[in-house]
Amino acid sequence: MDWTALVLSLKLAGATTLVLLPIGVILGRVLAFHDFRGKRWVEAAITLPLVLPPTVLGYYLLIALGVASPIGQAWQALTGDTLVFSFSGLLIASVVFNLPFAIQPLQRAFEGVGQDLRHAAWVGGLSTFATFRKVELPLAWPGLLSAAVLTFTHTLGEFGVVLMVGGAIPGETRTIAVSIYDRVQAFDTAAAGIMSAFLLISAFIAIAVVYGVGARAVRLRG
Amino acid sequence: MGWAHARCGSVAEAGPGGAGEGLAVRLRQAGPIPLSVDLACAPGQLHALVGPSGAGKTTVLKAIAGLYRPQAGHITCGPAVWFDSAAGAWLPPQDRRVGMVFQSYxxxxxxxxxxxxxxxxxxxxxxxxxxxxxxxxxxxxxxxxxxxxxxxxxxxxxxxxxxxxxxxxxPGVLLLDEPFAAVDRRTRRRLQQDLAELRSSLRIPILLVTHDLDEASALADQMSVLHEGQILQTGTPEEVMRRPASERVAEILDLSPGV
Incomplete structure (x- = not known):
């Protein structure tokens, strides 16, 4: 078991979830309640990471964050470090490729709340924020939990994008999924097996939790 | 003196849009939902808005509640101006005093x-x-x-x-959007009795959206027939049913379910 890789993966998954959840709540809510020109294009762009080969996404992220890019240069001027092949670069990439996993469950959850309940709250005198806090969020929380669990476990398992953007620097960018690949390359199937089993079981539990919460929420709403 | 009369008189006397007590609504819009609506409802009065589904009944209620902003017109409730397109005034729902019963509750x-x-x-x-x-x-x-x-x-x-x-x-006005549509007939009759009792104790205008003419006749003092966003006729339910202003009104009244 590559403990350094596991700790790094957990750190990346936790940071990604923390950064992505507020973004997911804001974007998911906007997409659920508002119609605007080009909405389909925005939705398509958010869904892209779901269907693109990770290497393709990784390639573009590498270009976008690389030392030749404006983002990469600005980062280097600010920190004196390169963005690619670093934990920070990996975090940005991780946020991008997890967009659909966070936004889609939240969008569906807010859509499920419906306009009538928000209107009823506004007419009753609740402000937009009070309506969000007292009506929208309590009803959309299964979506919030799904988004968090899916983002966390999907980050643990992502391989292609991580390898393209981060490489495999121990303690910096070598995640558990990359470490499994390295172990297999080195014919260390025992270590690869343990780590694979860990990812398999954690993913299974996560999805079971998401389905369980969904079923409970449906029962609560009658 | 005349001014004082107009001000204190009921909205029915002041006419739609006149300053006075109660609710006065004037909505004008070419699209996307066409609207041509003039409504007045005095405190204690129950005004029914009838018409086929898709006639814009709910849109009118939403405009009064502040949930839908039409292009032109004005809405006043007593001395309070909730909407005045000429002055660019528009109060959000939180700043209006509206009680609303939604069709879905x-x-x-x-x-x-x-x-x-x-x-x-x-x-x-x-x-x-x-x-x-x-x-x-x-x-x-x-x-x-x-x-x-x-x-x-x-x-x-x-x-x-x-x-x-x-x-x-x-609330300064009570809006009821098909409040009896989702219950069985026996419950409906009891709830309608409850509403009749309630209105006698409430000194505010009540607007009732319904496609049920019996309901409108039984409960309303005034009734407006709405079709494609336009009010075709307003009067007591008896007047409107006995003397429909046009063939279209007669058609709508005949075709309405519940007759």
Whole structure:
């Protein structure tokens, strides 16, 4: 078991979830309640990471964050470090490729709340924020939990994008999924097996939790 | 003297759009939903808005509640101006005093009946809300079910929670969007009696959207026939039914279900 890789993966998954959840709540809510020109294009762009080969996404992220890019240069001027092949670069990439996993469950959850309940709250005198806090969020929380669990476990398992953007620097960018690949390359199937089993079981539990919460929420709403 | 009369007289005397008591509504819009609506409803009066589905009845209610902003017109409730396109005035729903019963009731499913009512009491002191909500639920005969969630209440009981929540707002106008559509006939009759009783104790204008002419005749003082966003005729239910202003009105009245 590559403990350094596991700790790094957990750190990346936790940071990604923390950064992505507020973004997911804001974007998911906007997409659920508002119609605007080009909405389909925005939705398509958010869904892209779901269907693109990770290497393709990784390639573009590498270009976008690389030392030749404006983002990469600005980062280097600010920190004196390169963005690619670093934990920070990996975090940005991780946020991008997890967009659909966070936004889609939240969008569906807010859509499920419906306009009538928000209107009823506004007419009753609740402000937009009070309506969000007292009506929208309590009803959309299964979506919030799904988004968090899916983002966390999907980050643990992502391989292609991580390898393209981060490489495999121990303690910096070598995640558990990359470490499994390295172990297999080195014919260390025992270590690869343990780590694979860990990812398999954690993913299974996560999805079971998401389905369980969904079923409970449906029962609560009658 | 004349000015004073106009000001204190009922809206019916002042005419639509005139300053006075009660609710005065004038809406004009070419699209996307065409609107040509003039409505006046005095305090204590019940005004029915009838018409086929898709006629724009709910849109009119939403405009009054501040949930839909039409291109032109004005809405006043007593001295308060809620909408005046000429002056660019538009109050959000939170700044209007509207009690609204939604067709779906729109009760918050995760809250008890009492908590539902309390959401509309944000204007009263925090310490008084629980007692006030309970008093309103008692008024609609649900004191013993105050702690139940909507899913554990019957359709008729849910409707009464929705009415209690609307009244909790201490509204200047009460809007009812097909409030009896989702309950069985026996419950409907009882709820209609309740509404008839309620209106005698309420000194505010009540607007009732319905596609049921019997309901309009039984409950309303005034009735407007709405078709494609346009009010075709306004009068007492008896007048309108006996002397429809046009063939289209007669057609709508005949075709309406519940006749």
């Amino acid at each position: 729109a009760l918050f499913p995760h809250m008890s009946a009492q908590a539902n009512v309390e959401t509309s009491l944000a204007h009263s002191a925090r310490t008084e809300r629980a007692a006030r909500a309970l008093a309103l639920l008692t008024q609609v005969g649900l004191a013993d079910k105050a702690h139940r969630r909507p899913a554990d209440l019957s359709g008729g009981e849910q409707q009464r929670v929705a009415v209690a929540r609307a009244l909790a707002r201490s």
